[in-house]
Amino acid sequence: MEHCFLGLQAGCADHCDPIGELLTVHCSLCTVHCSLFYNLAMRVTVGVSGGIAAYKAAELVRALQRQALEVHVVMTAAACRFVQPLTFSSLTGNRVITSLWDDAAGGAGDTAAEQNGIEHIGEAQWAEALVVAPATANVLAKFAHGIADDFLTTMYLATTAPVLVAPAMNVNMWNHPATQANVEMLRQRGVRVVEPGTGDLACGMVGTGRMAEPDAIADAVLRALGRRHDMAGEVVLVTAGGTREALDPVRFLGNRSSGKMGYALAEAAQSRGAKVILVSGPTALHPPAHCELMKVITADEMREAVLKRMAEATMVVKAAAVADYRPVAVSAQKLKRTGPMTLELAPTEDILAEVVRRRRPGQLIVGFAAETNDSMANGRAKLAAKGADAIVVNDVTADGVGIEAETNAATFLTATTSIELAEMPKRQLADRILDEILALRRPRPLMVEMDEDDDLKSRQDRVLGDAVLPARRQLIVE
Numbered sequence: 001m002e003h004c005f006l007g008l009q010a011g012c013a014d015h016c017d018p019i020g021e022l023l024t025v026h027c028s029l030c031t032v033h034c035s036l037f038y039n040l041a042m043r044v045t046v047g048v049s050g051g052i053a054a055y056k057a058a059e060l061v062r063a064l065q066r067q068a069l070e071v072h073v074v075m076t077a078a079a080c081r082f083v084q085p086l087t088f089s090s091l092t093g094n095r096v097i098t099s100l101w102d103d104a105a106g107g108a109g110d111t112a113a114e115q116n117g118i119e120h121i122g123e124a125q126w127a128e129a130l131v132v133a134p135a136t137a138n139v140l141a142k143f144a145h146g147i148a149d150d151f152l153t154t155m156y157l158a159t160t161a162p163v164l165v166a167p168a169m170n171v172n173m174w175n176h177p178a179t180q181a182n183v184e185m186l187r188q189r190g191v192r193v194v195e196p197g198t199g200d201l202a203c204g205m206v207g208t209g210r211m212a213e214p215d216a217i218a219d220a221v222l223r224a225l226g227r228r229h230d231m232a233g234e235v236v237l238v239t240a241g242g243t244r245e246a247l248d249p250v251r252f253l254g255n256r257s258s259g260k261m262g263y264a265l266a267e268a269a270q271s272r273g274a275k276v277i278l279v280s281g282p283t284a285l286h287p288p289a290h291c292e293l294m295k296v297i298t299a300d301e302m303r304e305a306v307l308k309r310m311a312e313a314t315m316v317v318k319a320a321a322v323a324d325y326r327p328v329a330v331s332a333q334k335l336k337r338t339g340p341m342t343l344e345l346a347p348t349e350d351i352l353a354e355v356v357r358r359r360r361p362g363q364l365i366v367g368f369a370a371e372t373n374d375s376m377a378n379g380r381a382k383l384a385a386k387g388a389d390a391i392v393v394n395d396v397t398a399d400g401v402g403i404e405a406e407t408n409a410a411t412f413l414t415a416t417t418s419i420e421l422a423e424m425p426k427r428q429l430a431d432r433i434l435d436e437i438l439a440l441r442r443p444r445p446l447m448v449e450m451d452e453d454d455d456l457k458s459r460q461d462r463v464l465g466d467a468v469l470p471a472r473r474q475l476i477v478e
């Protein structure tokens with residue numbers, strides 16, 4: 001129990017290390033019970049079959065990894081003629097499975113099925129989605145007719161996960177009634193077909209048969225996994241954790257922030273398609289896969305990192321607990337106990353206020369306020385003083401929530417709204433906060449009281465002051 005990150009399930013203890021590093025792969029209990037862990041990547045197996053488009057599967061693997069998905073690759077023997085397995089093992093860091101009879105299948109894996117040498121069953125259980133790209137006419141035919149004569153086709157029969165195929169072939173092969181009947185049969189069985197495009201084909205002919213673009217296939221995978229992808233194109237700068245202000249070479253002034261809320265925000269934004277820059281004070285957490293991590297220690301270093309990178313960001317979300325004061329003098333030697341001591345402290349820079357001053361048009365700035373008293377009044381005051389678009393207020397005195405806890409409750413405050421976000425796991429709360437941040441971009445319908453003889457123009461004049469956003473003005477004009 002003590003090792004399981006969330007401590008929810010006896011049995012996880014054997015498999016999770018304290019920061020949950022192993023939990024996605026090693027323990028089905030953990031996968032089920034610790035699914036709120038920040039680094040929990042969803043798992044996709046990419047099947048590559050023997051067509052000219054096999055080289056494009058490398059781009060697909062990268063596109064899936066950009067979405068923070070854990071990727072395994074299975075290749076048919078024909079696929080290995082087109083691309084070396086080494087390409088995929090280098091990209092994924094995992095062994096590429098090329099045969100049912102691979103020597104390594106005799107006990108090298110992690111699941112019980114893999115350890116018994118039945119790796120295709122292990123892989124079929126591991127995968128939360130199987131996507132075959134390119135899918136040859138041959139593979140489509142085998143899938144349709146239940147032929148299981150290699151790893152990929154055997155795994156297809158053994159998995160209950162969603163299956164996607166991205167066919168790629170010569171136009172006549174695609175149009176052949178046998179292929180069309182096979183594809184139709186697969187569709188009927190729930191296999192998702194990522195339709196091939198039309199144009200110049202590698203064989204020199206023109207027509208339908210070109211594999212869909214890797215990004216489009218990755219999008220289809222995300223949809224099949226039920227993942228949202230509404231932050232593509234956003235660059236989110238997240239600050240997380242607490243800062244430390246040195247007193248002497250071994251001591252510092254710090255705070256209890258664990259960084260969990262900020263890391264959850266980073267992971268959530270990343271998994272919804274955003275590029276994430278995570279500026280983090282010291283924490284025990286592993287950063288989400290594929291986000292850019294900038295490690296800092298002091299408030300000054302955090303300020304420097306944020307100001308350096310904020311121009312790139314479309315959103316700045318400041319979840320870090322930054323020191324408000326630093327010692328005026330830092331002792332070069334370890335301080336000795338010599339009787340009572342008074343520390344002189346100087347205020348640190350106000351990073352949030354500075355970020356707001358330097359913001360460029362369209363950039364959203366969201367701060368956090370951890371409060372111990374008069375939360376709402378303090379939150380409103382902070383919002384007004386700093387000029388941020390929103391402040392996420394949380395009362396850190398409430399039992400079991402906030403600092404260091406796995407769950408949190410908050411109020412998302414803007415100049416005009418106050419949205420209560422009831423207690424929930426931090427990863428879930430992160431998604432709710434991102435929902436509200438994204439909603440700031442959307443024009444909000446205005447409730448307009450209208451007399452019967454009002455015309456549209458007089459209604460606009462009455463409702464729209466100079467303070468109303470152009471987007472809202474546009475909404476009403478439309």
Ligand SMILES: Cc1cc2nc3c(=O)[nH]c(=O)nc-3n(C[C@H](O)[C@H](O)[C@H](O)COP(=O)(O)O)c2cc1C
Binds near residue numbers: 138
């Ligand atoms: C140069 C070359 C290119 C090929 N390209 C394709 C292709 O794009 N699509 C396809 O369905 N088959 C293609 N084939 C045929 C397949 O490689 C062949 O049907 C093979 O048996 C497929 O095996 P697999 O489905 O187990 O990977 C090609 C064959 C060669 C020699």
